[in-house]
Amino acid sequence: MCGIVGYLGSNGAYEILIQGLKRLEYRGYDSAGVALVTCDGSLNVHKARGKVANLEQTAAAGCTEGSLGIAHTRWATHGEPNDINAHPHVSQSGEIALVHNGTIENYSVLKEALTEHGYSFKSETDTEVLVQLIDYIKHTSSCTLVEAVREALLQVEGAYAVAVVEKGDPDTLVVARKSSPLVIGVGEGETFIASDATPIIGYTDKVIYLKDNEIAVIRRNEPLSIVSIDSNAPSEIDIQKLKLSLAQLEKGGYDTFMLKEIFEQPSTLRDCLRGRITDDCSRVVLSGVELNKERFLKAERITLCIRGTSWHAALIGKRLIQDFCQIPVEVEYASEFRYGNPVLNEKDIVISISQSGETADTLAAIQLAKEKGAFVYGVCNVVGASIPRATDSGTYIHVGPEIGVASTKAFTGQVTVLTLFALAVGQLRGAIDADTVREVATALKAMPEIIEETLKCDPEVQTLSRIFTYAHNFLYLGRGYNYPTALEGALKLKEISYIHAEGYPAAEMKHGPIALIDHEMPSVIIAPSDSLYDKIISNVQQVKSRGGAVVAIVSKGNTAMNDIADFCIEIPSVPECLTPLVASIPLQLLAYYIAVGKGKDVDQPRNLAKSVTVE
Ligand code: M6R
Secondary structure, three states: OOEEEEEEOOOOHHHHHHHHHHHHHHHOOOEEEEEEEOOOOOEEEEEEEOOHHHHHHHHOOOOOOOOEEEEEEEOOOOOOOOOOOOOOEEOOOOOEEEEEEEEEOOHHHHHHHHHHOOOOOOOOOOHHHHHHHHHHHHHHHOOOHHHHHHHHHHHOOEEEEEEEEEOOEEEEEEEEEEEOOOEEEEOOOOEEEEOOOOOOOOOOOEEEEOOOOEEEEEEOOOOOEEEEOOOOOEOOOOOEEOOOOHHHHOOOOOOOHHHHHHHOHHHHHHHHHOOOEOOOOOOEOOHHHHOOHHHHHHOOEEEEEEOHHHHHHHHHHHHHHHHHHOOOEEEEEHHHHOOOOOOOOOOEEEEEEEOOOOOHHHHHHHHHHHHOOOEEEEEEOOOOOHHHHHOOEEEEOOOOOOOOOOOOHHHHHHHHHHHHHHHHHHHHOOOOOHHHHHHHHHHHHOHHHHHHHHHHHHHHHHHHHHHHOOOOEEEEEEOHHHHHHHHHHHHHHHHHHOOEEEEEEHHHHHHOHHHHOOOOOOEEEEEOOOOOHHHHHHHHHHHHOOOOOEEEEEEOOOOHHHHOOOEEEEEOOOOHHHHHHHHHHHHHHHHHHHHHHOOOOOOOOOOOOOOOOOO
16 A cells, blocks of 8 residues: 655666566555655656556656655555645655655644644645654754654654655655555665565665664665664664565566466465475474464464455355364454454464555554454465564465465465464364364365366366456355355456456345346356255256356366356365365456456556555
8 A cells, every 4th residue: 555665875766766666566556756866966756647657757858867766656545646646745845755655644633733834735645744744843943854754753643654855965865664564675885665575676685674663764875773763762773684586576478467376376375385284194284383382272262353355265264263173263354353342362362364464454453452462373475574573473375476456376375374274273272183184184285286277277267258248247156165265256356357246155145136136147156066065056046047147166077067057167176175275266267357358457456455554
């Protein structure tokens, strides 16, 4: 949700910033902007509504010199997406430029006070208030830029990652963070800052993850310094090695990141499973569980707290944990949980699942759960992100950077880790028998090959998608383990094709949604040969008898469904608890090809951003 990037070094900042913005564009693409300080100290700002490509066109007409600069790609919160509301924002004196990711909650109070001091505002953003406040403090206290930034941040309530530069000073870049991520890349004679590590890859593999309430001062030819915003006391500088490669950030011959990520799933699941199942498939080993055995043994309840696609993974996780661990499980939207006064104690385990590791509501829910004494376990993709740092323990899904806004490989990684987790905790508590562990672990270990096999449905799904490109509504139905798969299939279609789609437990259809069915309302029905197959067959018949077209996802070898459904897509047979992993593959492809057929930008769908760092 907004991306910021900055550079101070000996090279031209502009190109580095533009390339950095392109890698951060998944965080928002409502507008983009850049501020550059030239070696003689002049400050040049360029902004444009829309994507970074528009900014490049606008900036080409102006000065793009300077080896110090900051830049921003926006997902609009305060104020519509236009050139004026685009960052960087410049103070009234014209001296200070700032980019911001987050939300200043008390901006209206600050704005009122600054207005009384003669400040006027051009934009509708909360961010402009912060840059004016820094300007006001700097001029009234005659202090340095860094002192003014620190003093201003002490007055601010909300979340921020900010980068600030000043006219007349081509040698100083000030950055700070609270609840929004910020990474510093330490190169040879050059420093990079960004909302995540992707703009830094290829320049340096040395990074510092700035902690909450820290402010860093980057000065040309001087060592970096980091202090606490609250106390001004120096912080320890912890340089870590980045393990991402440039190839992971490229499309690798695919038309889009989303298609690449769908087809990467055999290898991402291999990475996700590596070293977690013993050779004979008799045991699952998760260090996050092993190191905290006592907490898992005494647990009386598990609550999964999440948002979006991760919520669908959590609903599958609920079934897995209940089946294998015999512990009551609840699934909560983090945004509701945090304001729901949850009753928790030290016998509660809260699991938060997040691809980005930065989702604001999920982070707040973790904080709350910890305050109430619960043990918090994270299931996250981005290494070093805020959520894995805030949780007591956890497991990374290790599926590599997911750049397409619609989550695909992260979903299957999350479901895989939740399966491992349920097996590991079930074993620990003696709630699962050895044969079940062996059966599920064996199939899970083979999952990369099984997904490879499943992906062979691609040409068939592509052809099928053409029939449905002009549908206005879709129903996705599933039962048991595949009710959440239906929800996820519907979300994929909605978010990238803008077709209205609803996921429903198949048996609930009779209690309302069946009224919607006619020849214009296709249904996708997930019907593997599992314990509920006979029940779902009758749901298929109910749709058919009301004139609705049915696309059925069935287990390989099920020919009977050909006589009932309009179209059948076969998936390999796997144990029931693993069917969501295979069934989600044709659903991802169907959403993808329908969206492409409609000419939509699947990697950057309208109004969305990959990482939701605001409430
Ligand atoms: O990074 P997170 O997993 O915490 O993100 C949660 C949701 O914002 C995310 O899953 C969103 O729903 C995706 N666009 C779904 O494809």
